[in-house]
Amino acid sequence: MRCAMIETFIIVITCNAQTQVELSVPSSLSLGKAPLTISCRSLKTSVINRIQIERKPATGSVYSTLVYVGEGFAPIVRNDELRPRAVATGRVGVSKEASLELNLSKDRVNCNDWGYYKCKITYTVGNLSSTATSASVLMDLVVPPSSADPLLLLSPSNVPNANSSSYRYLKGTTIIIGCRAEVGFPVAYPMRFCLKKVFGYELITELQANYVAPSSTDSAKSCVKTRTILASVPVTSDGLVYCDVYNATANRGCSTHMTSTSASFTVQDFPDYTVLVLGCVFLVVAGALFIASVIIYLKARKLRKDNLAENTYHLPSENLDSDGYVMPTSSFKGK
Structure with a gap:
């Protein structure tokens, strides 16, 4: 079950003797789930000469100008990384008409957008030019866990x-x-x-x-x-x-x-316990049978020799071979 992300906006109004600066920034944004809109305008009557939106990375220490608009030209996105992702609209002049807005579609928002934002306005009262800056606002970027399997x-x-x-x-x-x-x-x-x-x-x-x-x-x-x-x-x-x-x-x-x-x-089991045991048993049985056959052969040979020695008649002068057999003579002499 996933948690639903609720997007809230922070509107900061900074006042001084001549003007009021209103900065609208979402307090948090779910990456890939919602578009990002940041806007700035003046609330009090004066002539606005320039409006700019600045950002400091959440882990950084220096503000830089993202986008600005001045007299005689359309809004300019100054940040190189942001330029292909953002659409800026706005104008300067009479305060009621002067504003600056930065828009990113949900698929264009990325981790670089996480940070502190503020708005700076340059205005003219009479012949005097002054500036007013909003308070800094942190926009948290929330990244939900991936839906893909680990x-x-x-x-x-x-x-x-x-x-x-x-x-x-x-x-x-x-x-x-x-x-x-x-x-x-x-x-x-x-x-x-x-x-x-x-x-x-x-x-x-x-x-x-x-x-x-x-x-x-x-x-x-x-x-x-x-x-x-x-x-x-x-x-x-x-x-x-x-x-x-x-x-x-x-x-x-x-x-x-x-x-x-x-x-x-x-x-x-290693390597295959059953096969290993059966193999060992087979070798033992085969070895035992071989030894038994050798013993039986030797006993049979001895028994045959003993029987021949007891039952075979031969002359004393007759020669016997190693197994007790009578060796034939080269000639036979009769009586």
Whole structure:
């Protein structure tokens, strides 16, 4: 659920003996949601010679002229960065007709517009020329969190031949989880990780990193903030990791917030415990059978030799081979 932004305007009237300066500026503006209009005029009778609107960056210290109008020419946008984004209208002369207005459509407003504004009027009373300046007004720029899903990344798979588009880990692996999202400004919404398990969700409370930084080095996008969080988690079973951007004042369960994304992972034994055990058992059994066959062969050979020695008649002069067999003679002599 998102918060509705209510735009309010501040009208500052600065008075002196001769004139009154009215500056109209919104007190806050939601970036990309509403146009920006800044106007200045004099409320008291006098001849206005020049009107200019000035701005000081919210984090700066020096005012500069954004736009001005004088006698004999149309309004001029002096700021180079603002010129292609803004439309200025106005005129000088009799105070009731003199005014200056600066308009930006909602898609042209950017982070550079965040700051303090004031209006300066140069007027003439008789033959005397004087100036009057309004009080300074801060216009806050509010950046809502992005509606896009956060970017969630997990450590690369450490299982050989794993699909590059999936997350597969060996049992007991400690993986790194990282997540980044645009979280709004000036209230940078918090982020967190949730780990879905068989019996519910586990909130990961220990983060390795949690920081907010501009999403771009471009000053026009400097108020768009991104938050990055990192955590390390040991995994022992399959699971699902959620990254949530949430409103801390409305803390709810995991994956039920304004933006959330998830990634699943699988876990297996190393290298494949079942195959490894079966392989070892097979090797042991095969080895045992081989040893048993050798023993049986040796015993059978010895038994055969013993039987031949007991049952075979031969002359003392007959030669026997190494296995106890009678070696044939080269000739036979009869009686």
